[in-house]
Amino acid sequence: MKIYINGKFYDKDNAKVSVFDHGLLYGDGVFEGIRSYNCRVFKLNEHIDRLFESAHSIMLKIPLTKEQLIKAVLSTLKANKLDNAYIRLVVTRGIGDLGLDPRKCDQGSVIIIIADKMALYPEKLYRQGLVIVTVPTVRNLPEALNPQIKSLNYLNNILAKIEAANAGCDEAIMLDSLGYVAECTGDNIFVVKNGHLYTPPQCMGTLRGITRDSILEIARKNKISAHEHVITRHEVYISDECFLTGTAAEVIPVVKVDGRVIGQGKPGKLTLSLMKKFKELTAKDGVKY
Numbered sequence: 001m002k003i004y005i006n007g008k009f010y011d012k013d014n015a016k017v018s019v020f021d022h023g024l025l026y027g028d029g030v031f032e033g034i035r036s037y038n039c040r041v042f043k044l045n046e047h048i049d050r051l052f053e054s055a056h057s058i059m060l061k062i063p064l065t066k067e068q069l070i071k072a073v074l075s076t077l078k079a080n081k082l083d084n085a086y087i088r089l090v091v092t093r094g095i096g097d098l099g100l101d102p103r104k105c106d107q108g109s110v111i112i113i114i115a116d117k118m119a120l121y122p123e124k125l126y127r128q129g130l131v132i133v134t135v136p137t138v139r140n141l142p143e144a145l146n147p148q149i150k151s152l153n154y155l156n157n158i159l160a161k162i163e164a165a166n167a168g169c170d171e172a173i174m175l176d177s178l179g180y181v182a183e184c185t186g187d188n189i190f191v192v193k194n195g196h197l198y199t200p201p202q203c204m205g206t207l208r209g210i211t212r213d214s215i216l217e218i219a220r221k222n223k224i225s226a227h228e229h230v231i232t233r234h235e236v237y238i239s240d241e242c243f244l245t246g247t248a249a250e251v252i253p254v255v256k257v258d259g260r261v262i263g264q265g266k267p268g269k270l271t272l273s274l275m276k277k278f279k280e281l282t283a284k285d286g287v288k289y
């Protein structure tokens with residue numbers, strides 16, 4: 001495995017960052033999780049754009065242009081000789097002192113990790129569906145730490161993940177501060193009711209996921225009516241189908257929420273069809289390397 005750190009490749013054992021890096025000390029930095037399929041990076045430009053937006057919002061200067069970063073990703077993929085890969089792009093604030101002042105950090109650090117496998121959930125759950133639970137930890141308030149910023153501080157989501165595990169469930173639904181369904185810990189949520197697709201809007205506590213956008217794009221192309229609309233827990237409980245989306249998760253069905261069986265208690269028809277269409281899209285779309 002070859003890991004890119006600031007323009008150089010390192011083996012796994014030698015890929016290290018300083019203990020004074022503010023990414024470690026404060027979670028001060030941004031990241032993206034990206035996938036490649038058949039030597040094509042899916043939605044690479046969208047991920048790079050979102051990384052730069054996250055960085056811009058926290059006033060972190062990425063020491064590469066978008067074009068240079070894309071080249072770095074593609075060359076790291078080539079160095080790792082993998083046709084299908086999971087790519088973790090990390091930009092930290094860099095090395096500073098033990099105070100949190102980011103002005104003390106000299107330069108942002110760019111890290112690109114390539115993995116051959118990244119399974120968020122066991123394979124069998126893609127056939128059986130997830131059992132999930134609404135957790136007490138609400139999603140970060142946008143006026144405090146906007147969920148659109150994919151920052152290195154994921155404690156909000158990690159707390160929710162711990163609460164889901166404590167409840168014996170596969171994943172957590174996080175609500176926003178108004179009590180509407182926001183998203184899961186690393187995925188967006190969709191419900192199906194009477195043939196219509198619904199997903200929460202990107203305001204409040206919901207990340208505008210790139211997989212979520214791909215599903216909305218597939219829906220538009222296939223004349224499936226899709227809405228970005230606030231969703232309550234009740235609307236999830238009475239939905240015909242439910243599924244989650246994310247780069248790591250891809251598209252995965254949900255069959256039980258807070259003890260309520262969803263639809264027929266098995267992956268729904270529209271969900272299965274969208275899973276298939278998403279697979280077809282990832283197999284042919286993307287930036288070649």
Ligand code: PXG
Nearest residue numbers: 033185186187188207209210211246247248
């Ligand atoms: N919501 C949150 C909070 C996320 O972190 C998504 C939704 C889905 O977004 P995309 O753009 O990927 O469709 C994410 C993405 C991980 C991991 O290590 C998490 C994500 C992506 C990759 C890896 O758990 N989250």
